[in-house]
Amino acid sequence: MTETAHAVRTAERDCPECGKPVAEGGQYVTWCAACDWNVDPEVRDEEPPGRIERVRRRLAQRYGEQLLADLADPAAGAEPGAADGARPGTRLGVAGRFATALAVTVHGVTVALLAGGLWLLVGCWGRGALPVLGGFLIGLAVVLRPRFRRLPKDESHRTVLRPADAPRLFALLDEVAGTVGTAGVRAVVIDAEFNASVSTHGIRQHRVLRIGLGLWEVLSPQERIALLGHEFGHYAHGDTRHSLLVGGAFQSLGTWRYTLAPAPAHTLVEHFANLVTAVPRLLVDGLLVLLEHLTLRQSQRAEYLADSTAAAAQARRRRSSRR
Structure with missing residues (x-):
């Protein structure tokens, strides 16, 4: 023994x-x-983070620590407008204005490519290779254009609900959205994922709520209210990354970066192509880092405020159910 x-x-x-x-x-x-x-202990074969992802993680850690200090000392972290009753997080601030200006510039480049291509194609028709260059610029503008999400269709693993399909559910969504100070959704997508999110689709940016049954079924009724309050809180607190302008700029820059990514070079021509795209690739990386820097703090703050909104929606629902 x-x-x-x-x-x-x-x-x-x-x-x-x-x-x-x-x-x-x-x-x-x-x-x-x-x-x-x-x-x-499973070892996953994950690719090492790239340059943009490493910068994003460093910024997230630094801003997260600053936000923690702000939340621990509400007086120090109070936002302009909080004293006069305005909802926190709805004002852009200096960084938000710069991010909006940068997003306009990014979309302006796409418009300039399209306009320049049309001018070369139509105005310079018959002048050597200029129309060909115009067609190339038009094609490039089409590739780099911001894309609108589409509403998913009903499939075997996914169901799309409209207000007429589930009036009680949509009444609850409108109530929670009204509690946090924003609009409801036009459709609800039900799938099997362990997740939930609110996004927009189409040119008119109609909102759609995605609910994963894997998550929804394990939550209590009050936890479901808190989840909905959190998702709607992203729009109530002015998260610019959920906006059409800035979100589209992130998407366009990502497309630019993918298009300019260096390819495996085996010939002299391929090496030359990678060399030619090096400068614009570095410029796109710099724009992505700058836009990330300008929007990350507000995005993180909106995330924290969405949690606060979720708690408020939960408390209000609890009080109304007791009446």
Whole structure:
């Protein structure tokens, strides 16, 4: 018995995360019950983050720490307009205005490509290769144009609901949206994902709520209200990344970056093509980093405020159900 106890003690070691003793699992996975170290030891083949993603993570960490300090000291983190009753997060601020101007510039380049291509194609017809260049510019503008999301169609794994299909559900959505100070949705997409989100579709930017049954079914009624309040809160608190202008600029820049990405070079021509696209590629990377920097803090703040809105919607629903 003593030898067995000694063997167990010698099989123990300290957790590298929290320092608590953990027993060797033998043929099973060794993990720490105190901090969950090594609970999921699977090694995933994930690609290392690129330059843009590394910058995004650093900015997110820095801004997250600043927001934590603001929320811990509401007086220090108060936004302009909070004292006069305005909803926090609805004003753009200096960074938001710069982000809007940058987004307009990005879309302006696409419009300029289209206009220049049409001028070369129509105005310079018959003048050598100029019309061909015009056709190329038009095609480039079409590729780089901002794209509007489409409302998904009913499929075997997905159902699209309209107000006439589920009037009680849409009445609840309108109530929650009104509580947080924004508009409701035109459609609800039900699928099997463990997620929920609100997005827009079409030129008129109608809102659609996506509900994953995997998430919806595990939530209590009050937790569902909080979830809806959080999703609608993104629009109530002025998250510019959900806007048509700035969100479309992110999409266009992403398309530019994909188009200019270097290809594996095996010939002299391919090396030359990568060299020619290097400068515009670096310019696009810089624009993406700048737009990320200008919008990240407001986006993170809107995320926190969406949580606050969710709690308010939950509390209001609870009070109304008691009446």
